[in-house]
Amino acid sequence: MLDLSGVFWLALTLGGYVLSRKIYKRIKWYVLAPIVFVPTILYLIAIPTDTSYAQYSHYTGWLISLLGPATVAFAVPIWQQRRLLVRYWRALLAGIVVGSFVSVFSSWALAHLLALDAPVTLSLLPRSITTPFAMPMSKDLGGVPELTAAFVLITGVFGAVVGSLLLRFLPLRSALARGAMFGVGAHGAGTSRAYEVGIEEGTVAGLTMVLTGLFNLLGAQLLIWVL
Amino acid sequence: MVPRYIRTLLELAVLVGLWWLGGWLGQYFGLPIPAGVLGLAILLLFLALRLIKPEWLENGARVLVGEMLLFFIPALMSLLDYGPLVREEGIRILMAVCFSTLLVMISTALTVEWMFRRRSRQDA
Numbered sequence: 001m002l003d004l005s006g007v008f009w010l011a012l013t014l015g016g017y018v019l020s021r022k023i024y025k026r027i028k029w030y031v032l033a034p035i036v037f038v039p040t041i042l043y044l045i046a047i048p049t050d051t052s053y054a055q056y057s058h059y060t061g062w063l064i065s066l067l068g069p070a071t072v073a074f075a076v077p078i079w080q081q082r083r084l085l086v087r088y089w090r091a092l093l094a095g096i097v098v099g100s101f102v103s104v105f106s107s108w109a110l111a112h113l114l115a116l117d118a119p120v121t122l123s124l125l126p127r128s129i130t131t132p133f134a135m136p137m138s139k140d141l142g143g144v145p146e147l148t149a150a151f152v153l154i155t156g157v158f159g160a161v162v163g164s165l166l167l168r169f170l171p172l173r174s175a176l177a178r179g180a181m182f183g184v185g186a187h188g189a190g191t192s193r194a195y196e197v198g199i200e201e202g203t204v205a206g207l208t209m210v211l212t213g214l215f216n217l218l219g220a221q222l223l224i225w226v227l
Numbered sequence: 228m229v230p231r232y233i234r235t236l237l238e239l240a241v242l243v244g245l246w247w248l249g250g251w252l253g254q255y256f257g258l259p260i261p262a263g264v265l266g267l268a269i270l271l272l273f274l275a276l277r278l279i280k281p282e283w284l285e286n287g288a289r290v291l292v293g294e295m296l297l298f299f300i301p302a303l304m305s306l307l308d309y310g311p312l313v314r315e316e317g318i319r320i321l322m323a324v325c326f327s328t329l330l331v332m333i334s335t336a337l338t339v340e341w342m343f344r345r346r347s348r349q350d351a
Contacts, residue, residue: 017297033296035300039300042300046307053305056304057301064298064302066291067298068246068263068266069239069243069263070292072263072270073242073287074288075267075271075274079271079275079281091342091346096335098334102327114320114322114323124320127328136259140259146309147309147312149303151320152302153303154324155324155328159331159332162325162329162332166332166333166336172340174340174344176340176343177339177343186332188299189299192295210264217260217261
């Protein structure tokens with residue numbers, strides 16, 4: 001049987017996305033960007049109507065699955081920019097390694113400092129990597145994949161917003177550093193934002209986002225294997 | 228000539244197919260790597276072997292990468308089931324996430340910039 005509330009949520013998600021993307025193209029105000037605007041609207045309707053995640057995701061869950069093909073699609077820009085990668089692999093790798101360590105250790109330290117409980121802390125650790133990597137990793141670590149997915153998103157949105165401010169304060173002369181900052185720190189949302197700064201920044205961001213995910217995945221496997 | 232949107236749809240189908248192939252390979256060999264990443268590796272291999280030209284998939288790839296934020300939105304709604312947690316620890320979680328993200332971005336950007344300048348000096 002057709003689930004009418006499911007259809008409603010799907011229509012609202014897709015419609016809200018298309019609409020807010022159109023508005024955001026004209027008014028570059030990040031509050032109107034789809035990733036901020038659409039969830040806000042959804043929550044404003046879902047909370048008073050007592051909607052559960054199962055109800056919401058009945059017909060919208062497949063959208064998350066599309067992150068898989070989207071990851072595959074990154075092969076095309078990565079291939080087209082392979083010269084950049086070959087030339088600067090040391091700098092990018094250094095950024096990915098440093099960023100990943102800072103992410104895991106600062107998440108862990110802050111979670112303890114703020115007295116967050118164990119499942120939340122574990123769900124926070126894979127926060128800086130893109131969702132298709134982060135969700136299974138959270139499960140392996142003993143976290144809650146759904147919580148991790150939400151933390152990943154908040155990271156991305158915050159990173160995309162604060163990244164534009166950081167560009168003004170940090171002495172970054174290279175597109176490489178600007179892109180890596182968004183890709184390692186704020187994955188998907190950051191990468192979209194980096195493309196607004198420039199093509200090169202966007203490409204570097206997409207590349208470092210995927211490589212950061214891979215690096216963390218290998219690191220976690222190694223850790224599990226060693227322990 | 229094939230209409231543009233049908234072409235894009237075909238490209239999307241190929242990308243979804245590669246993702247599916249990645250998932251199948253991962254399961255067959257028991258690899259802990261997500262399907263999308265294996266698909267990405269396979270596509271890179273095909274591109275490197277010149278079996279596929281990047282122009283063939285360019286439009287489909289642009290659509291998927293460009294609309295990626297849409298695919299993230301439903302994941303953010305998972306907090307609906309964590310009302311009490313959000314009320315109790317929400318602010319603290321937000322503080323941890325934001326501060327940690329700030330540290331990651333600053334450290335990454337400065338590391339890459341420093342390495343970049345070192346490299347530029349060597350070249351000069």
